[in-house]
Amino acid sequence: xxxxxxxxxxxxxxxxxxxxxxxxxxxxxxxxxxxxxxxxxxxxxxxxxxxxxxxxxxxxxxxxxxxxxxxxxxxxxxxxxxxxxxxxxxxxxxxxxxxxxxxxxxxxxxxxxxxxxxxxxxxxxxxxxxxxxxxxxxxxxxxxxxxxxxxxxxxxxxxxxxxxxxxxxxxxxxxxxxxxxxxxxxxxxxxxxxxxxxxxxxxxxxxxxxxxxxxxxxxxxxxxxxxxxxxxxxxxxxxxxxxxxxxxxxxxxxxxxxxxxxxxxxxxxxxxxxxxxxxxxxxxxxxxxxxxxxxxxxxxxxxxxxxxxxxxxxxxxxxxxxxxxxxxxxxxxxxxxxxxxx
Numbered sequence: 001x002x003x004x005x006x007x008x009x010x011x012x013x014x015x016x017x018x019x020x021x022x023x024x025x026x027x028x029x030x031x032x033x034x035x036x037x038x039x040x041x042x043x044x045x046x047x048x049x050x051x052x053x054x055x056x057x058x059x060x061x062x063x064x065x066x067x068x069x070x071x072x073x074x075x076x077x078x079x080x081x082x083x084x085x086x087x088x089x090x091x092x093x094x095x096x097x098x099x100x101x102x103x104x105x106x107x108x109x110x111x112x113x114x115x116x117x118x119x120x121x122x123x124x125x126x127x128x129x130x131x132x133x134x135x136x137x138x139x140x141x142x143x144x145x146x147x148x149x150x151x152x153x154x155x156x157x158x159x160x161x162x163x164x165x166x167x168x169x170x171x172x173x174x175x176x177x178x179x180x181x182x183x184x185x186x187x188x189x190x191x192x193x194x195x196x197x198x199x200x201x202x203x204x205x206x207x208x209x210x211x212x213x214x215x216x217x218x219x220x221x222x223x224x225x226x227x228x229x230x231x232x233x234x235x236x237x238x239x240x241x242x243x244x245x246x247x248x249x250x251x252x253x254x255x256x257x258x259x260x261x262x263x264x265x266x267x268x269x270x271x272x273x274x275x276x277x278x279x280x281x282x283x284x285x286x287x288x289x290x291x292x293x294x295x296x297x298x299x300x301x302x303x304x305x306x307x308x309x310x311x312x313x314x315x316x317x318x319x320x321x322x323x324x325x326x327x328x329x330x331x332x333x334x335x336x337x338x339x340x341x342x
Contacts, residue, residue: 007050016044067311068116068124069099070109072153077283078300079127082151085304086125093312095122102129104225113137123147123311125304128155130192130225147314151307153195161310162325163303167197170296170330171204174250174278177294177332179212181340183248183276187220187239189260190252191227198223201252201280220246227252232259240264240275247275248338254279254286254295261289261337276338291336299328 009027013020018037026033026041033041044050067090071079087097098121100112109129116124117140124141126148135158141148142159154162178186188205191198202221209216219242222235232251236259239246251257257279261271269275271291278294279286286293306326 007045007048009050012041012044012048012050015048016040064120064122065095066119066121067095067097067308068119068121069097070102070112070116070124070126071099072102072104072127072129074099074101077285078152078281078298081300082127082304082307085301085306086308087304088301089305089308089312095312104130106132106134110137113141117141117146121146122315124149125307125311126150128153128195130195133194147311149307149310149314151303153197155196159323161307161314161323163307163310163328164196164325165298165303165328165330167200168204168207170280170332171201171250171252172208173204173330173332174280174296175205175208176212177334177338178248178250178276178278179208179214181248181272181276181338183246184214185217185220185244185246186214186248186250187217187222187246188250188252189222189224189227189232189235189239189256191223192225193223198252205250227256229255229259232256233263236260236263240267240269245275249275249277251277252280254281254283254293257293257295257337258285258289261291261293272336272338272340276340278338282333286333286335289337294335294338295333297331297333299330302328 009020009023013023022033022037023041026038027045029038067086069083069086071083073079083099090097098116098119100116102109102112106129109132114137123146128150135155138148138158149161149163151163154164175186186209188202190202193199206216222239224231232255235256239249249260251260257277261277264271264275271277280296282295282297286295
């Protein structure tokens with residue numbers, strides 16, 4: 001019975017002296033096949049090591065039980081937690097997850113989307129690349145009723161579901177905390193304004209400053225498409241070499257916040273007495289740096305779960321509304337890097 005291609009339903013049918021269609025139906029628990037035959041077929045299939053041909057099945061149905069995920073950088077703690085949430089929910093429903101990285105490149109994102117579409121995925125979860133401003137590469141999914149759910153970095157230009165946090169409230173609360181700790185000159189280190197999350201966090205920062213009658217210094221607002229560790233040191237050098245340097249910094253990720261603390265300490269600036277720093281995401285590094293970093297807790301795993309749930313719901317029920325936005329709250333985690341008043 002064994003051959004290079006493995007055991008087939010034809011091999012099982014030949015051994016049991018039944019038709020291949022009987023074997024196929026028995027493996028699917030079809031009502032037309034007796035329980036005894038189903039049991040006998042499954043027993044022999046397991047004994048012979050039969051594996052269903054998922055590729056052939058996908059060609060017949062024009063889809064697979066795979067969910068595609070396009071993210072920026074898999075080595076970011078927030079992203080890896082997000083993927084864990086997607087996988088947890090997908091696996092419970094019997095789906096697999098295919099992960100691809102854009103490395104924050106629009107061109108890579110387009111290529112990833114094309115490859116996932118060609119592999120007949122059942123749905124797609126996307127966190128957009130930093131530079132993406134054209135979304136035509138997702139149109140083929142939507143036109144063919146393949147669910148697309150955007151998470152964290154999203155767009156409002158497509159008829160699709162979104163899972164986000166309240167970035168405005170998070171930015172407002174982080175800035176308000178610095179004000180309450182006595183900071184007078186508060187800087188914002190922000191990402192590209194082409195992405196919703198950074199626009200909204202900046203809006204929260206500005207609203208908190210205005211509500212508390214704080215002077216908004218445009219020189220203190222720093223935008224950059226890359227907010228890695230190296231860029232964090234460069235930003236710190238720029239801000240802290242000013243004639244009147246900031247005494248508080250809200251930065252929209254923990255990576256740059258940690259670099260700012262390290263640079264400041266190297267220059268003899270006391271944290272938080274002379275400079276209070278708050279980050280975003282609650283990455284593990286926020287607890288390792290000394291002093292520990294105040295940050296905004298990001299419900300990454302829950303966002304991943306919800307995104308997968310939306311994909312699965314749309315895959316099962318094709319007539320559901322496909323422009324729903326689910327918004328989650330964040331948590332302000334106050335630690336030593338900002339705690340001046342106890």
